[in-house]
Amino acid sequence: MRTEATRTSTDTDRLLTYCAELQEGYEARTSSEQRKRRGQFFTPASVAEFMAGLIATPPWRMRLLDPGAGTGTLTAAVCQRILRLRSPRKIEIVLYENDRHVVRLLQENMECCRSLLHNAGHRLTYEIRQEDFILSNSHTFGQYSLFQVPQADEPFDAAIMNPPYFKIAKTSEYAQVMSRIVCGQPNIYALFMALAAEMLREHGQLVAITPRSFCSGLYFRGFRRWFFAKMSLQHIHLFESRKDTFRNANVLQESVITKTERSGQTPATIPVTTSFGAELPAKPRAMNLPATLVLDDTCADMVIRIPENSEDARIMLLVESWPTRFEAHGLRVSTGPVVIFRATEFLMDTPTGSHSAPLLSVHNVRPFETVWPVTKNSKPTAFRVCEQSLNRRLLVPTRNYVLLRRFSAKEERRRLTASCFLEAAQPLPYVALENHLNYVYHAERNLTENETYGISALFNSALLDRYFRTLSGNTQVNATEVRTMSFPDLRTLRRIGRRIRQLREFSPQFTEHIVLNELGLDGALERYLAEYVK
Numbered sequence: 264m265r266t267e268a269t270r271t272s273t274d275t276d277r278l279l280t281y282c283a284e285l286q287e288g289y290e291a292r293t294s295s296e297q298r299k300r301r302g303q304f305f306t307p308a309s310v311a312e313f314m315a316g317l318i319a320t321p322p323w324r325m326r327l328l329d330p331g332a333g334t335g336t337l338t339a340a341v342c343q344r345i346l347r348l349r350s351p352r353k354i355e356i357v358l359y360e361n362d363r364h365v366v367r368l369l370q371e372n373m374e375c376c377r378s379l380l381h382n383a384g385h386r387l388t389y390e391i392r393q394e395d396f397i398l399s400n401s402h403t404f405g406q407y408s409l410f411q412v413p414q415a416d417e418p419f420d421a422a423i424m425n426p427p428y429f430k431i432a433k434t435s436e437y438a439q440v441m442s443r444i445v446c447g448q449p450n451i452y453a454l455f456m457a458l459a460a461e462m463l464r465e466h467g468q469l470v471a472i473t474p475r476s477f478c479s480g481l482y483f484r485g486f487r488r489w490f491f492a493k494m495s496l497q498h499i500h501l502f503e504s505r506k507d508t509f510r511n512a513n514v515l516q517e518s519v520i521t522k523t524e525r526s527g528q529t530p531a532t533i534p535v536t537t538s539f540g541a542e543l544p545a546k547p548r549a550m551n552l553p554a555t556l557v558l559d560d561t562c563a564d565m566v567i568r569i570p571e572n573s574e575d576a577r578i579m580l581l582v583e584s585w586p587t588r589f590e591a592h593g594l595r596v597s598t599g600p601v602v603i604f605r606a607t608e609f610l611m612d613t614p615t616g617s618h619s620a621p622l623l624s625v626h627n628v629r630p631f632e633t634v635w636p637v638t639k640n641s642k643p644t645a646f647r648v649c650e651q652s653l654n655r656r657l658l659v660p661t662r663n664y665v666l667l668r669r670f671s672a673k674e675e676r677r678r679l680t681a682s683c684f685l686e687a688a689q690p691l692p693y694v695a696l697e698n699h700l701n702y703v704y705h706a707e708r709n710l711t712e713n714e715t716y717g718i719s720a721l722f723n724s725a726l727l728d729r730y731f732r733t734l735s736g737n738t739q740v741n742a743t744e745v746r747t748m749s750f751p752d753l754r755t756l757r758r759i760g761r762r763i764r765q766l767r768e769f770s771p772q773f774t775e776h777i778v779l780n781e782l783g784l785d786g787a788l789e790r791y792l793a794e795y796v797k
Contacts, residue, residue, distance in 0.1 A: 717760030
């Protein structure tokens with residue numbers, strides 16, 4: 264049985280130090296906006312080392328794929344690991360990078376890797392393909408260009424990647440190449456993951472660092488179902504901070520590292536490790552969670568849930584123990600119909616009686632309270648009520664609603680914020696809801712005021728906020744996630760609402776206590792949630 268041994272030579276540490284210098288030099292010569300346009304978010308050395316460590320000990324011969332290689336930090340981390348092996352290895356690497364400004368640095372890095380491995384008794388051959396990874400391999404998914412000569416690659420033993428990250432139109436070449444997998448407005452990184460998975464041999468491994476957005480939501484549902492029919496999930500690493508993983512990039516989503524295996528059997532438990540940012544400890548915090556808890560296909564969505572700790576795992580089990588789903592109670596959730604730039608002819612600076620309606624957006628929604636009007640950056644506060652706006656269904660009738668922000672600020676502590684919109688407090692017959700809001704209502708009748716306050720209290724609770732964070736690392740709250748979640752019965756919500764309305768002020772601490780008390784949850788959970796209640 265081959266084992267890894269630590270060399271006393273500093274050669275094993277030189278590679279990633281050299282990579283860091285290459286990255287820093289490139290970043291100093293380019294702007295963050297340039298890199299963002301290309302979807303470039305370079306991997307910190309400590310993260311690369313951790314990712315390379317997730318790959319099983321390389322056999323005597325290994326073929327490695329690195330698509331979107333950048334300056335080659337991930338491949339260098341694999342090479343650094345091989346330098347610590349006693350017995351010689353033969354490594355064949357294919358790297359894709361189509362940014363000509365980066366390719367020169369990648370070439371220098373690979374030559375450094377080759378030289379160090381050769382001196383240590385290993386053999387490294389590599390090929391840098393200055394091509395678009397997706398389009399140059401479209402034949403893998405049965406798509407051919409008139410001028411394309413398919414290149415038959417031998418399957419790879421492993422792939423390691425930090426793919427580019429940017430949205431693509433559903434009419435783009437990329438989406439057409441992989442039309443069986445994507446829907447809506449997909450992101451390029453998911454296509455990289457899918458194509459790399461297709462290029463692996465049986466039991467080949469894929470280690471990727473990506474945004475967490477593919478774990479849930481409608482846009483990635485087709486991808487998840489395709490991907491996990493082919494790949495088994497073996498390990499997850501979650502970064503608790505969005506801004507500290509890629510320090511020089513304006514990344515809005517949490518990042519996640521996944522290790523998957525081609526045609527492998529999903530283990531009974533999946534290790535989930537966590538760290539705060541890019542500086543990973545030698546042994547990150549770890550939990551072994553049941554695979555059925557992490558991979559949820561009960562609604563045919565194949566959602567990946569990632570709790571940060573054992574308490575969040577417990578919250579996930581508690582919420583999902585509620586016997587019925589949100590919509591089974593007659594509740595519905597929709598997204599506000601007003602898209603501001605498409606409805607400019609109806610916008611008004613001030614209301615004009617019955618011919619206008621309040622225009623509500625994120626800044627109007629505060630815990631339990633809908634504040635209107637709010638003057639903010641000269642934004643319109645009202646919406647014209649006329650035949651055209653009614654025919655285009657841009658207005659909703661005044662009723663009791665729970666308004667839910669769809670987006671939170673980048674590093675905002677709370678993911679969920681809900682307010683009560685009450686018919687009794689609004690004399691005008693219509694209200695205009697901007698599409699950065701979701702609104703909850705009853706399908707067959709008006710919500711009672713107690714139900715409105717009870718539903719708002721649940722969404723404003725740290726309990727549900729922590730639960731939502733296990734579902735998504737995105738700053739967006741999707742209506743689909745609300746529709747499919749388990750939900751308490753309306754009788755319990757009415758009791759919560761009645762007690763909330765009796766409060767003299769809407770204190771987060773009292774709100775949390777009432778919610779947990781009416782749901783029959785214990786003091787230990789309340790103590791854990793107390794640090795999130797502010």
